[in-house]
Amino acid sequence: MTEKSYQYQGPPNPLLDSFVRDTPSTVHMFYNTVKFCGHRPAQKYCVGDGSWLTLTYNEFARRVEDFGNGFMALGLQKGDRISIKSHTNPIWDWCDYGARAAGCCVNTIYPTDSDETVVFTTQHSEVCCICVENEELLTGVLRVWDKLPLVRYIIVLDSSFVSNIPNVISMKELIDRGKVFAMANPTAYEQRWQSLRHDDYCTILYTSGTTGIQKGCALTHKNVLSGTLAVSHVGYWGNTPFGPDDRVLSILPLSHNWNRIDNHSACISYGGMIGYAQNTRTLLQDLQEIKPSFLMLVARLWDRLWNGVAAAIGSTPEGREGFEWAVNVGHKVLATRMDENGIIDLSADPTANCDAALKKEFELADQKVYSVFRSVFGGCITKAYSGGALLPADLQKNYWGMNFPLLDGWGLTETSSGINMVQARCVRIGWQGPMMPGYQNEVKLDPADDEILVRGGSVITEYLNNPQDTAESFTEDGWFRTGDIGEIDLGFLRIVDRKKAIIVLDTGKNVSPAYVELKFQNSPLIEQIVLTGDNQRYIGALIVPMYDTVVRMFKEKNIPFDESKLVYADVNGINTCMQVGEDLAQHPMLREMLQQEVDKVNAQLSDFESIKKFAVLHGKLTEDKDEMTQTLKIKNRVVMKNYAEQVASLYE
DSSP states (O other): OOOOOOSOOSOOOHHHHTTTTTOOSHHHHHHHHHHHHTTSEEEEEEOSSSOEEEEEHHHHHHHHHHHHHHHHHTTOOTTOEEEEEOOSSHHHHHHHHHHHHTTOEEEEEOTTOOHHHHHHHHHHTTEEEEEESSHHHHHHHHHHGGGOTTOOEEEESOTTOOOOSTTEEEHHHHHHHHHHHHHHOTTHHHHHHHTOOTTSEEEEEEOOOTTSOOOEEEEEHHHHHHHHHHHHHHHHHTTOOOOTTOEEEEOSOTTSHIIIIIIIIHHHHHTOEEEEOSOGGGHHHHHHHHOOSEEEEEHHHHHHHHHHHHHHHTSSHHHHHHHHHHHHHHHHHHHHHOOTTSEEOTTSOTTTTOOHHHHHHHHHHIIIIIHHHHHTTTSOOSEEEEESSOOOHHHHHHHHHTTOOEEEEEEEGGGTEEEEEOBTTBEETTOBOOOOTTSSOEEEEOTTTOEEEEESTTSOSOBTTOHHHHHHHBOTTSOEEEEEEEEEETTEEEEEEEGGGOEEOTTSOEEOHHHHHHTTTTOSSEEEEEEEOTTSSSEEEEEEEOHHHHHHHHHHTTOOOOGGGOEEEEETTEEEEEEOOHHHHTOHHHHHHHHHHHHHHHTTSOGGGSEEEEEEOSBOOOTTTTSBOTTOOBOHHHHHHHTHHHHHHTTO
């Protein structure tokens, strides 16, 4: 393989290079955008009657100031901690930036968090005020308020809410108190936010707890600014720069740092517009309304959207044939775009290296299929990212073949989200992007076990109130131990698996579950799979089939099963089969089909990695059962506990 540098060779960008140095805090960043882009659209959202409202940055800033003065009116001081428990909506941002401007550090709570989690994170981060979206979420906090002695106020982010409980106030009352405070203290608000500096805490985020242990990541304003800068760096170096004309769609939880930093904070930094999706059921309609140029979704949702659009376009035999033809053409064109190391420039003309015949085929496929596919996303996407889990290589190829710029990134809560993010200028199937020169972060592998180590401006320096985990998570010279195993080639990073997730067989052989599980991502029959085998003789698996497909196949073949056991739910606007009866789950024909899928993957694996036995689960793994995180990562620890009997049966 030819040794070649894929670092960016173009001219530097003085504005980006000085961004963190010249910006004391994220609130200074916000008001800098208001100064230069005050008249431009900042937030677009549905107001409940089917109509949409767009706020300018000046209007956004007035709401932020209302919240900031309101928190100061309650007596909150610089360094105090507040929590926000709400679904993603524009008020979340008003509250977030208002609290930061008041000098507070913002802790986040997922709307679906358990009482136990709410109590732990609130107490651990010493929160004194909790903001909840509505009366329903208020009920949950009231249920545990007696266990939260530091919490003095609960704010309901609904102006129509009326409280008869002391220190539980509505958003309107908070703002009214703030206006009175501002009249009496006209310079206090600006003095407070102007006093913020790099090392002040900006937010506290808790790890998702896939290992059962939650740790508080205290991110400073410098951490968040550095993470924000990474997004603009990637766009600039990838030949797809961000600017005020960009529009982003927000649907992921703001309780998670990926949406909050890489999407919202980044968008505010360059003066773009944030469009808020109503909910997952209206995603396709919201895409048409907002027409984003930048879209971030988790890998599983990109997969569902691909399959959904493919099914719609291929709903007839002619349509299916045309779609498969177009996908094949895209793959052939993609092959012409690769250099000798398999690197592709997605920002270049896709047909630059095609002969006349293939170019004509591509243009026809673009007209008949690719353009229709891209229009589903609003027709304006120039940058798109997948996160939350590894993006399957075959799915990457499919999107790239459609001339759709779906990129991938890797990062952690501890790194303020993205560290290695793929740039459109140089992509490599199955790999994260090369590190960007001049950026504050560095990445290397531990020579002992290939654990990925990082350090830099966006990386935390400690876990909150947790000196033991802090000491264990950093090397003596300050590198953070990510817990991910990786490999680096030609500057590109590839994630192999979580260090703690590696399965060690009783033979001493190590197996990467992610490596094996990823090979099932494009299976037409298997939706979820969890590998087992720690301290056992061989690898086993728990499998959740794609029950919508299975039910349809059984009905088409007139194979009887108990339809009364089928349970459906709305998932991303699609009526989805969540659970079936044991008669269908354990049907010999289904097991035979699943065995064929397993055999296909086993043929690509070493013998010790291959799946020897599997158990079929009759329902999907879900957040409701605490089997998945809010970012749709499977909690193996919980799954192993919930299905201990099935796991044991694999080794009898």
